[in-house]
Amino acid sequence: MDTLNYINNGHGLASWLLTKDHKRIALLYLVSITFFFFLGGLFAFMIRLELLTPAGDVLTAENYNKMFTMHGVVMVFFFLIPSIPAVLGNFLIPIMIGAKDLAFPRLNLISWYIYVLGGIFTLVAALSGGVDTGWTFYTPYSTAAANSHVITAALGVFITGFSSILTGLNFIVTIHRMRAPGLTWFRLPLFVWAHYATSLVMILGTPVIAITVLLVAAERVLHMGIFDPALGGDPVLFQHLFWFYSHPAVYIMILPAMGVISEIVQAFARKNVFGYSFIAFSSLAIAIIGFLVWGHHIFVAGQSVYAGMLFSIISYIVAVPSAIKVFNWTATIYRGSISLDSPMLYAFGFLGLFTIGGLTGLFLAAMGLDIHMHDTYFVVAHFHYIMVGGAIMGYLGGLHYWWPKITGKLYSEPAAKLAAGLVFIGFNLTFFPQFLVGYLGMPRRYHMYPPEFQVFNVMSTLGATILSVGYLLPMFYFVHSIFRGKPSPADPWGAKGLEWEVPSPPPTENFAVTPIVTHGTHQYAPSKEVGVV
């Protein structure tokens, strides 16, 4: 192919490291995020290896604490939060809205460098001995007791937070100000709606974790009394501040995945989404109500029971917009002309796993039940069903769906189907036993456990092994496709949307001429809005 596109328009390392093209920056993110994903996976592997037997034989208790901390920090802050927004959102939002780039291209590049800088801090913390506080950095342990590299890791989180803020800011301004003529809000792809809602959470939540982490650093380094009860502080205040961000952060991970699923379900059921505006508004509802539930993390931490009741009730309410989405996707698939290509397999996986994750979340939102379940493997299983079963399934589904657009190459579909199957089986084998063992009372964050729990843990480790094969496989066929894959047409799936109308891979400025949109961008079938053409 000798047509000029964003990949061959400029060569050499500098043309990539200094690029302001949102598509190239998305690829920079893709590479660095993939690195952190496998790094976090390595820590997870060490955890599962240790838990294969009841005795603590592979790692010391201290090293085990460091493993689950580094696993959490890397996966949450350096993989899950940036994954879909920074890679797929960055690549697709300008194209989907008919713009040449994000509103602030230079800021976009800067945010990648900030992410890398935060990542370097975290790597330094990991290599120089690790952190053992848990990814939650709870005080006063993190400020007064822990003798690991808390400050370095906390600074890593602080720095990468700004990357997230700048991405959210860029998206909000872009979606408000850069839409092509005629592309009204209710013609936008649901992927864009989901990212708009995500950006709101990034903007409103991330600064709070930034200041919280800064206060932890101040207390630890300067011994100022802020959270440490010995110095007159209140550790529960830390938990309020921490979860004010960190509960909504779950929606930073899951909302973009929901956006991906909305696109995939329409494309592979060949139907317009059922209840467009319900899905669009439920994204906003999740973003907003999601800010009002953080107290469900501290039911047993000393929070007033009255506040607990309030947070419990709202936690139930926030399940409603998520359920609306699941019902609407199901209704979209119903009587659709379904093709089971690999992106759709991930979407099906998402639907089932996210539903299980969401429903078990309701168990934990009940204050009475939470006293039994708190800090057990039931919680671990629940949030992995959301974060891995939901967010990563969405990420992989999106990556498979848009890979031909991003690279201009087709990957091996049988290999992709195999990987999707392995991920689904491996995931369930890893985490379903954890619901059971957690319900039976196995606490999280210990490197030893009573022998009667071993059978569940062996299943879990076996599942994790299968899961890791499922995650490694795409590395091979994706990379293979870049060199050997057949060139992709502009629209290999027969999907709708502006991104499928530009060539694969798109030219640097996306559109030779700014498109003028006269109908919703996703018309799989004529609808009322189309009217008489």
Next chain:
Amino acid sequence: MSDGYPQAPSVGLPGRVSIQAPGNPHDEQSSAHPHHPKLQHHFDDMGQQAEASTLGMWVFLVTEIMFFGGLFLAYLVYRTQNPMAFQEASAHLSWKLGAFNTAVLIFSSLTMALAVRSAQTSESRGTQVFWLVTTMILGATFLGVKVIEYSEKFAHNNVPGPNFVWDGQYPAGAEIFYSLYFCMTGLHALHMVIGLGIMTVIAIMAWRRQFNTEYFTPVEITGLYWHFVDIVWIFLFPLLYLIGRHYGGH
């Protein structure tokens, strides 16, 4: 618009998305300002570019509100827990210096607003630079007073940490108060230092006659930032300096 790229093929449903060259309503403005040197390639016109920048700044300020908000929340919680200690500790701050700095900062907000106005109305570069430099001098004055206040606290070991000394009734609560005092005013001062840095660049640009009615967004968003810093101080001043006035202050 770049030549040489293939025209986006219209493989979609015909009539759904029409790709037309002329008649784009967004292009009307840009034809009125052909190739303004400050227009970035991905914007249609100067208006869109300016609106994007100011919206971006407002969104950024929302993140700043939440950033300082965490500190204000800590203040709220600890003050409800230690009401007397906070009054006692506050009484040891110099309300005169605080009030002086409040006046300085409000005055600097006025000069900043006039700086934006002078760029907006294409006044001479001398006028633009004058208001910017006045604002910077006022900002520097504020920081100078802050240095005096801080060094007084350091001299009396009223800085939280292992060497904290408090001869009042409530040493534990007072230490929390001063932890918050230093975090809040310290971060506020850091914002002012950053503001002064930005304003230096803006003043140089103004001197090079870069701002006029057509293009003054950088001055405008710097102004937004500076006013925000002023607003933070409007709350910090009474909450830190004045709550102990009637407590037997001096």
Next chain:
Amino acid sequence: MSGHHVSHHVAPKSLYYLIFALLMIGTAVTVIVAYFDLGAFNNVVMLTIACTKALLVVLYFMHVRWGTRLTWVVAASGFVWLLIMFGFTLSDYLTRGWVGGTLR
């Protein structure tokens, strides 16, 4: 966002001077009121004046008075979210004493 026009409202200088004077008066009143012990009412007066001053700065110095509806929404959302954070956190701290002998 309909019209992409550069023009912004140019406020008369006299308006800026008026706002400046109001801000200075507000500061003076805050300082004076702080000398009288009004109990909890001190906080009410202090914060009412501070909010009014902040509102003046936002509306006039920051031009929101003449801004788009979007600017209004964005500017307000920051303060609304702040109140959400304060309110829900206080729902914990202010109700802890309601159950005797359990939590504190």
